[in-house]
Amino acid sequence: MKINLTVNHKNYSLQINSDLLLVDLLRDHIGLTGTKKGCEIGECGACTVIMNGKTVNSCLVLAVQADGAEITTIEGVANNGDLHPVQQAFLEHDAVHCGFCTPGMVLSAINLLNHNPNPTEFEIREAIAGNLCRCTGYQQIVEAIQSAADKSK
Amino acid sequence: MNKHQIIGSRQKRVDALGKVTGAAKYAADYNIPFQLYGAVKYAEYPHAIIKKIVTAEAEKLAGVTTVLTCKDVPGKNHFGLIPNIRILADDRTRYLGDVVAIVAAENIKTANQAVEMIQIEYEELPAVFDPEEALKPNAVKLYDEGNQIVHHKVRKGNITEGFRQADFIIENKFTTQAIEHAYLEPEAALAMPDEHDGFKIIGCMQNFYTSHKVIAGALDKPLSKVQIIQSTMGGSFGGKDESATLVAVRAALLAQKTGRPVKMVNSREDSFIQSYKRHPYKMYYKWGCKKDGTIAAMEMKIIADGGAYCSMSPFVTWRSVVQATGPYYCANVKTDVYAAYTNNNFTGAMRGFGSPQVNFAIESMMDELAEKVGKSPLEIRLQNGFEQNAVTATGQKLDHYVSLKDVLQTSANESSFETCWKENKSKQKIGKKIVRGIGLACAYRGVSLGAEGVDAPSSIVYVQPDGSVSLASGIIDMGQGARTAMAQIAAEVLGLPLTRVHFQEPDSGRVADSGATVASRGTIMGGGAMKIAAENVRKIMENTAREKFKLSKGDIVFKNENIFIRKNKSEKKICSFDTLVEACYQAGRPLFASGVRNIAVTSWDEETGQGNAYFTFVYGTNIAEVEVDLASGKVNVTRFLSTHDVGKAVNKSMVEGQIYGGVAMGMGYGVMENFIQESGKAKTINFDEYYIPTALDMPKMKSIIVENEDKFGPFGAKSIGEPALEIAAPAIANAIYNATGKRIYNLPANLEEILLGRKLRRDVERGSVSCKIEV
Ligand code: FES
Ligand code: FES
Numbered sequence: 001m002k003i004n005l006t007v008n009h010k011n012y013s014l015q016i017n018s019d020l021l022l023v024d025l026l027r028d029h030i031g032l033t034g035t036k037k038g039c040e041i042g043e044c045g046a047c048t049v050i051m052n053g054k055t056v057n058s059c060l061v062l063a064v065q066a067d068g069a070e071i072t073t074i075e076g077v078a079n080n081g082d083l084h085p086v087q088q089a090f091l092e093h094d095a096v097h098c099g100f101c102t103p104g105m106v107l108s109a110i111n112l113l114n115h116n117p118n119p120t121e122f123e124i125r126e127a128i129a130g131n132l133c134r135c136t137g138y139q140q141i142v143e144a145i146q147s148a149a150d151k152s153k
Numbered sequence: 154m155n156k157h158q159i160i161g162s163r164q165k166r167v168d169a170l171g172k173v174t175g176a177a178k179y180a181a182d183y184n185i186p187f188q189l190y191g192a193v194k195y196a197e198y199p200h201a202i203i204k205k206i207v208t209a210e211a212e213k214l215a216g217v218t219t220v221l222t223c224k225d226v227p228g229k230n231h232f233g234l235i236p237n238i239r240i241l242a243d244d245r246t247r248y249l250g251d252v253v254a255i256v257a258a259e260n261i262k263t264a265n266q267a268v269e270m271i272q273i274e275y276e277e278l279p280a281v282f283d284p285e286e287a288l289k290p291n292a293v294k295l296y297d298e299g300n301q302i303v304h305h306k307v308r309k310g311n312i313t314e315g316f317r318q319a320d321f322i323i324e325n326k327f328t329t330q331a332i333e334h335a336y337l338e339p340e341a342a343l344a345m346p347d348e349h350d351g352f353k354i355i356g357c358m359q360n361f362y363t364s365h366k367v368i369a370g371a372l373d374k375p376l377s378k379v380q381i382i383q384s385t386m387g388g389s390f391g392g393k394d395e396s397a398t399l400v401a402v403r404a405a406l407l408a409q410k411t412g413r414p415v416k417m418v419n420s421r422e423d424s425f426i427q428s429y430k431r432h433p434y435k436m437y438y439k440w441g442c443k444k445d446g447t448i449a450a451m452e453m454k455i456i457a458d459g460g461a462y463c464s465m466s467p468f469v470t471w472r473s474v475v476q477a478t479g480p481y482y483c484a485n486v487k488t489d490v491y492a493a494y495t496n497n498n499f500t501g502a503m504r505g506f507g508s509p510q511v512n513f514a515i516e517s518m519m520d521e522l523a524e525k526v527g528k529s530p531l532e533i534r535l536q537n538g539f540e541q542n543a544v545t546a547t548g549q550k551l552d553h554y555v556s557l558k559d560v561l562q563t564s565a566n567e568s569s570f571e572t573c574w575k576e577n578k579s580k581q582k583i584g585k586k587i588v589r590g591i592g593l594a595c596a597y598r599g600v601s602l603g604a605e606g607v608d609a610p611s612s613i614v615y616v617q618p619d620g621s622v623s624l625a626s627g628i629i630d631m632g633q634g635a636r637t638a639m640a641q642i643a644a645e646v647l648g649l650p651l652t653r654v655h656f657q658e659p660d661s662g663r664v665a666d667s668g669a670t671v672a673s674r675g676t677i678m679g680g681g682a683m684k685i686a687a688e689n690v691r692k693i694m695e696n697t698a699r700e701k702f703k704l705s706k707g708d709i710v711f712k713n714e715n716i717f718i719r720k721n722k723s724e725k726k727i728c729s730f731d732t733l734v735e736a737c738y739q740a741g742r743p744l745f746a747s748g749v750r751n752i753a754v755t756s757w758d759e760e761t762g763q764g765n766a767y768f769t770f771v772y773g774t775n776i777a778e779v780e781v782d783l784a785s786g787k788v789n790v791t792r793f794l795s796t797h798d799v800g801k802a803v804n805k806s807m808v809e810g811q812i813y814g815g816v817a818m819g820m821g822y823g824v825m826e827n828f829i830q831e832s833g834k835a836k837t838i839n840f841d842e843y844y845i846p847t848a849l850d851m852p853k854m855k856s857i858i859v860e861n862e863d864k865f866g867p868f869g870a871k872s873i874g875e876p877a878l879e880i881a882a883p884a885i886a887n888a889i890y891n892a893t894g895k896r897i898y899n900l901p902a903n904l905e906e907i908l909l910g911r912k913l914r915r916d917v918e919r920g921s922v923s924c925k926i927e928v
Contacts, residue, residue: 033182034175036387038337039421043840046337074175087173091165094806097814098632099172100337100387106173125848132840134337134388135632137813138848140806 003067007032008076014063022066023047023058026073034074034103038132045131048104049073055111057130074103077110085148086110093144097135104131109145119149158712159645160868163806166637167656168385168630180341180357180384181418188343189218191407191417192264194254194271195426196246199496199833200280200295203242203273206254211270216263218411220271222254226406228373232366235463237296238395238499240371240402245278247295247461248496249833250427252399257407257415282833284458284493285435295461295494302459302492303467305474307762309546315450315485319441323521326437327514329900331430331458331828332821333837334503335845336631338387339424342401345414351378352408356401357386359393359631362668365661368402372409379405381661389631390818391502395464396428425838429464429501430828432457432492434473434510438518441485446526446536450485451546453477455511457492460499466492469500472507472599475766478546479515480557480597481537486546488762496833504815508598508879509822513900516594516883520890529574530593530887531565539597548763554861556798557772561595563857564774564796573778577891588781589791590892594883595774598876599767600865601674601752609751610667610674612682614643614690616744620731622647622654627667628679629659633874634807638676639683641803642867646687648711649730665747676803677866678750684867685748693744697737702727752865769863773797773876775816775884778852781892786907788824788889790850793881796857800871805858808873812856815877817846823882824902825850 004013007030014029023040026032026049035058038046042060049058050072077084086109089095096102105128112119112127119127124145125138133141171177208220223230223243230240242251254271258264279293286292287300294300316322342356352372358364361381369379381401386393404417419427434457441450455473459466474490523533538557544550565571573591582588612626624643630636636656644654657663667679695709698716704727707720716733717724727733737744757764778792795812802808825844829836837843862869886897889907899906905913 027182028184032175033178036179036338037181038339039840041421041839041841044337044421078174083173090173091169094163094166094169094810096166096169096172097634097810098337098386098388099169099177100179100632102172103175121853125851129847129849132337132845132847134335134390134818134845135814136810137815137817137846137854138851139813139854140810142848 001064003064005066005068006070008073016063018064020063021059022061022063025063026058032073032075036100036103038100045104045108046101048107048131050107050111055108072107074106077106084110085152086113086145089144089148093140093147095136095140095144101131101133105133105141109148112145113149113152117149117152121146157645157868158648159641159651160803161801164637164641164651164804166634167640167651168636177385179338179387180343180355183343183355183384184416185343185345185414188414188416189257189259189407189411190261190264191404191415192256192261192268193252193403193423194268196242196249196251196253197273198246198275198277199249200278201246201275202278203245203253204276205274207272208254211256211267214263214267214270216259217267218257218259218413219407220254220256220267221406221410225410226371229370232370233395233463234465234467238462238464240399248498249835250498252403255403255407257411280496280833282495282497284456284495287493287495288456288491295496300494302463302494303470305471305490305762306760307474307477307486307488307546309548310485312450312452312485312487316441318443318449320444321525322439322441323518323525324439325518325898326435327517327898329434329510329513331433331498331500332826333425333430333828333843334390334392334428335843336388336390336392339419339421340393340397340400341418342404343414343416344401344404344408346408346412351380352405353380353382354401354405355382355384356397357384357393358397358401359389359391359629361629361659361661362627362666363394364398364401367398368405371402372405379661383629383659386629386631390504391506392428393631394502399427421840422838425843426835429460429499431503432459432466432469432500432507432510436510436514438514440518440522442522442525444526446522446528446533448481448483448537451478451483453488455490457490458497458500459492459494460497461494462499464499464501466500469502469507473511474762475547475599476508477511479512479519480539480595480772482539482543483546488546497830498835504818505875505879508596508875509819509882512594512596512879513883513886516880517886517896520887521896529571531561531570534561534595547766549765551770553769553863555772556859556861557595557597560772560774560796560798560859563859564776564794567857568776568794570776574891582894586782586784588783588892589778590781590888590890591776591778592884592886592888592891593774593776594880594887596880597770597772598879600769600771600872601678601767603755603767609749610679610682611665611747611749612639612679612686613664613747614683614686616690616734618734618738620653620734622649623657624654624683625657625659625663626679626683627659627664633811634804635679637807638680638803642680642683643687646684646691649714674872676870677872680803680867680870681750682748685750686746689746689748690744693742693746694733694737697740697742698727698733701736769865769871771798771871771876773880775880777881777884777888779885779888779892781889781907783893786904788885788902788907790820790852790885793852793854794857795854795877796859797873797876798859798861799873800863800866801860801869802858803868803870808858809856811873812877813854816854816881817851819878819881820885821846823885823900827901
C-alpha cells in the first residue's frame, strides 16, 4: 500500500507492506538510523519520535498509522546545523555517555518544553521516565533539560 | 590552582556531537547493498546430547541462502579462557542460549521462518541449576573434568587460634542474584568478505582483540586477513565481550559460506537469552569478634554460579578472594571461593567484577558487628579500617596513599550521618506506614587487572602535516568517555586545545593487541600509554626545535598552540606549534609515535593466596537514605552521596557521570534487578519484566571527588568506572536495616524480600511473550 508522510519537513510517498513498523520505515526505508531500537515492545523509549506534536514509541506504531502524519526524528532537530537548545544543553552537561538513549531523550525533552516551558524537576523526570538510560543515572540529563528550560526564559 | 591546561578541567566529550544529532553510527546502523540477514536456532533443552540436526526443509525455503551447523565451521568452534564456549553447539547443549544452527536469508522474516523449520533430535540429560549441587560428587557433569571451574584460596595467620581468641561469633549466609548488563544497544554485527580473500567485520565488541582471534580462528584465516572495526558502542559494562563476539563470529561464518555480507542483530530477547550475566553468589561469612569491636578471625566460603561456560569465572572469583575481607584488619583469615558449571546462562565480566557480591556481605557483617558492640557504623569502620602501610589479607603492604578514613569521614560529615542514623534508629516503627533510614558502605578496590593477567595496552599519536592530531588506542569507548580522556591527555602533553585532536575508531590492524577495556584500566593503563605516545612525538619535536633554533639550555614548553623556551623561570616564545610541525616534516621526521604502558609489579601464590595482588588501590564510600513502605515493602532511595578517591580526575564532568551511572546500576542491583531463570529457562527477557531504574526511581545524587595522585597513573589518575557501582547496594541494605530493623540477606531487596525475607517463585510461562506483536 501507499502512504504519504512528512519527516523532518520533507514529504515522502512510499510503497510499503501493511505490517511495516514506523521505526523500520524510518531506519530502513528512509535511512534515518538516529532512531534506535532497544526493546521493540514500547518499554525503553530509544525509538521515540515526535508524531503530530506527541511523542510516540515508533516501535509500537504501524507505518500505515503514520499516513498523513508529521514526524520529527533526531535528525530533524537541529536547524541548518544550529543545535537545538536541548541538544546544546546535553553537550554542556555531559548528559551524553554512550548516546544510545540520547535521540529518544532529546525528543522527549523537546516535547516536554514545547508543552511546558517551565517544568519542575519532578515533571522533567516524569517526562523522561519512559526513556531508559543505563549509563548516566539520569542526573546530568535532568540538569541539562532544566538548564535548557531556564535559558529559553 | 590547576597546574595543567586541560587535565582536571571540565571538557565536553569529543564524541558527543554526533550522538546528539543522530549521526553516530552504532553496529545495527550499518547496511551495505546485497546484505543477507542472519538468525539463530536455539537449544530446546538446557542439557542434552544432540543426536541429529535436519536442515533440508529450511534450506529449501525460498530466500534462504544457507543453513550452518557446527560441522560447517572450518576452523575452531570453541573459544574462551578455558576454551569451552561453543560458537555452534556440537556435542551437547549446555544452556538454553546455546545456538545449534544459523541461517542466512534475503530478509529477516525469511531467516526467522527457516529457523522454525530446523528439526533437532536430542537425548535429554539430567541438568543442574544450583552451583552447590553441581559441586557434589554425584552431580551430573557438564564436562568430563567435572563441574568445578576454579577454587581460589587465601590463608593468613591461624584461623583456629583466631576463633579461640574471639568473644563472640557472627555467622551469616548471603545470596546475590544474576543480573543483566542491559546495555541499551543490543549486540549487532555486519560481516563482509573483502576483495583480497579476507573479511571485514563491523561490530560492537568490548574486547575486539579477542573477537579478532576468535573470528580468525573460526574462519581458519590468519589474523592479518581479518579486520575488525569497532562501531560506536551503546554501552557494555563488561557485557559485550564473548556475547558480542558470538554474534560477530556467527555473522562472519555465514558471510564466508555465502560470499555475501551478512548482518546479524540481536533483539532484546536474543540478548537476554544468549548473553552472560553477573555471577550469582552464595556466601557463608563467619567472623570471630572481640567485645572491643575488633575482628580476630574471618572465615569465608563463597560459591559462584559460572553457568554453562567458563568465560571470566576464574578472574571474577579471583577478585572476590582478594577483596573478601574488605578494607579491614584481621590477623587470621581463611577464604575459599569456588566457581561451578551449571546449566544456567553462563556468567562473566560485569562492571564490578566479583566485588559487588562480596561487598554486600562484608558491609552487612560490619554493620552487624557495630550493633553487637554498641557502636555506630561509622565508628566500627574507623576502628577496623585500613590505614597507611596496612597489610591486606593477601599480605600486601599498602604503600600508596590510603584514603579510606578520609573518604569515610568526608562522607559522614557531608551527610550528617551520625545524627541521622541515631535519630532513625531510635524512632518507633510499629504502626508506621513509612519509615526512614540511612546506611553507609565503604570499600577498597584493586586497580586494573592485577596479578590476573598481562597488562600492556598501546596507543598511537600522529601529528599530521597540518598540525591536526589523530589518536588511536587499543582501549575503547563504550560510553564511559575513553575517547575524551585520551584526547585530553594527548592535548595536554602537546599544549593543544581539545578541538585539534581527533580520535579514530579502533581497528584491529591499527594498534597492537592491548587486551580488553575492562577492570577500570582504561585511563590508568590506556591513558598511560597515550601519554607515552604523545611524549614520544613531543621528543621528536623538541629535538627539531633545539637544532633549528639552536637552543641548548632551558626546558621546551608546549602551551596554547605555541612552543616556548623556559630559562630561569622566564618563558620566551620560539614559534607556533604549526611552524614546528612544518619544520619536522621538512627535516624528514614524521610525527608518528606509539606508546606502551606496562606495569609489572604484581605477584600471586595460588596455594596460600599471598602476594601483591594489585599495583594500587582506590577507596570509596557511599551513603544512602531510604524510605520503606511497610505496607507494600517498597524501598525508595531518597538521597545518595558517593565519595571516591580517583587519584586525579582527568575530566570532572565525566567522573561525576561515571559516579551517577554507577550508583544507578548499583541501586538496580540492590532493590529491583533480577534475571530469573527457572530450570534454565530465562523468565525475564525484556524490559517489561526485567526492571532497571528509570528517572523517577533515581534520587538527586551528590558526588564528592577526592584526589590523591598515584605514581602509576597518567597525571596521577586511577579509576572510577567500577568503584562507582560496587557499594551502592550494601549502603541501601544497611539503610533499610536502619529504617526497619530487618537485615537483608538476599539481593535484591525487593517487595517480597522486605516483607517476607525470601523470594517468591512463580511457575507461569512468561506472560508478555504471547503479547509481542509478530510482523
Ligand atoms: S524500541 Fe521502542 S520502546 Fe524500546
Ligand atoms: S547514555 Fe548510554 S543509555 Fe543513556
